[in-house]
Amino acid sequence: MKKSNRTVRKMRSAWTGFTTACLAAALTMSALVSCAPQESRPVVTSDDLTPPSAAQEAIAQDIGGGKNYAYLWEAEQTETVVEEWIKTHEQIVDTLRGLIAQGEDTVKEAGFVSVEAAQTELEYWQAVLEREPEQLRQSLREEAALAPVVSAQEAANIAGVAFETMYGLDLSQKTLRLNCYQSDSNMEYHIAGGGVMRTVWGVELPEEPDGVLFSTNAISCTLDATTGEFIAVDYTLGSEEIAAMQATAVPACFIQRADPDAAGSYGYWDETEASYAGTVEKLKQQAKEQLSGSALVGGAAVTEVRAELEGKIEESGENHISLWVDCDSGKTYQLYRGYYLQPYVNYDFGGYPLRAYRITNDTYLKGE
Secondary structure, rough: OOOOOHHHHHHHHHHHHHHHHHHHHHHHHHHHHHHOOOOOOOEEOOHOOOOOHHHHHHHHHHHHHHHHOOOOEHHHHHHHHHHHHHHHHHHHHHHHHHHOOHHHHHHHOOOOHHHHHHHHHHHHHHHHHHHHHHHHHHHHHHHOOOOOOOHHHHHHHHHHHHHOOOOOOOOOOOOOOOOEEEEOOOOOOOOOOOOEEEEEEEEEEEEOOOOOOOOOOOOEEEOOOOOOOOOEEEEEEEHHHHHHHHHOOOOOOOOEEOOOOOOOOOOEEEEOOHHHHHHHHHHHHHHHHHOOOOOHOOOOOOOEEEEEEEEHHHOOOOOEEEEEEEEOOOOOEEEEEOOOHHHOOOOHHHOOHHHHHHHHHHHHHHOO
């Protein structure tokens, strides 16, 4: 008997939802596996580190302002996470069995070319269900065993304060997602000889779908799990912010080029144009005002901000302004705008200009 369109849509919707959930679970597990402890390098402990400065101690005492931010660290709930993972995948298997039992027309309506193809898919997920729960359980246990000096709640509070005060986010009804792992201190530079292994917190406020392409805003950061020091912060604009930003006038020193795939931001900075020097000076002053004394730079004072024009126009047709922030702590931080953000220096990002940048602790990442 031919199924009604409503029945077919319901089955297709169920199948799509289940497979999406499964893929998300698989990606989560993959990330957790990659976070397993590594034994090839010495691990930094609190005894190996220079005591924090007075400024850092003052910041640490003030973190959270007396409140705790809601967070989820799956390694604290290993069995619950594994049980939910199993339930999700059992539903996928049951759905596939139901489709196959209803015959060729039903499996084709659900997107399979044949019953045999659906059977192959079923066997794949059955194997996943049999094999991977124990791997997930072991990965979570290994993550919990890292026992970071900075607790999960402290990591959530350190990140939460910065997200609210420096990026203007309201976290009152939000839950921060945490994961803990070990990484080489020069994780982005890979200097010959390598550095030491450090335990690191990843803290994220993920985006939420809002019915359009880019969804809501999101933010993530990495923290040293021994000292609480910020390693990197990365903000992602939501769809409304992108629309408002792209409606802002571009300075005359940015030469735009027509490109249907670049949303109007494709082009380059012309450092010979009269307004270029003033534009760069504005960005430097803005960075100094925002970062000096902040938790993002460990409470240090900014002593100098340098601007560099990077990229070769003759090769890509683009270049970008990168800011290097030197502090009295001896550390240097990089502020980098993505190419699509480059020309919109006149947009104020709701009064939170750091939203325009990916910020990295350059000194830390070099293992210095």
